[in-house]
Amino acid sequence: MTDLTPITALGAKTARKETYDALTLSENPELALASLALRRDQTPPSPFGLRLPDPGHCADKGSVAAFWTAPGQWMIEAPGRANEDFAARLEEEVPGGSISEQTDAWTAIEITAKNSAALEALMQKLVNLDPAQIAPGHAARTGLEHMSVYLIRRSETHLAVMGMRSFAAALWHALVTAAARIDQTA
């Protein structure tokens, strides 16, 4: 039988992680993702007990999280469950919704910082958004060096950047280059 070795989006056997003075960037290959779109006139459900967030926001409850992507559409996240059929679990929670498996279509880079100022300084370099639009509890989709990304501010000192898997290396390069420069000027 063919011997297949799973690799992460950045091409290694283990997730990449780099630390700078105030910022730590790590690849998160264990994140299960599924998108949820409601049909017309469907009542917004509460999958896994989660209240689906309002436009521009993210929310989490227990082991699952969600962020708003478009009117009537959300991405549901489950950390550490990439090896499960997460879309099928979600389908059980939301009968009648339109659900697509998204795990591994995206690469998530988790950025943790010593303080929120370091995160904001990094984003000032990279995206053209008002800081209030990526305040804690907010999520946004925007352009970052001509790549479309989701920014999910999980907490004051934690921001996830999610880009398409096909340009994971370019996204990683953009983020670490900016992070290293924050370091030098801090």
Next chain:
Amino acid sequence: MLIPHPLLGLRDSQEFTYLGDAALMDRPDPAGGNAEAAFTDYVFLRDNPAGVHRELWFHEQGDRSWLVVTRDTVTHEILGAELARDVKLNEEGAQ
């Protein structure tokens, strides 16, 4: 240039792509008696006002919603933006 997205607030116009006149939303009835003339007008003829213009913008690097943006073509001032979906639903509701 900033576009006041009705759901997401002020967003950079670089996140958007432009389609054109919002009148494109009102597609003529292909089964109507004057369909040929109506479609010639719909496909080829555009108003080109110097002043207030309603136009369609797509929030491509955002939530991918279509907006009807009211813009002054002389000053580039953006006077307002609404979801194209709401505009259409309101029109249908009014009929």
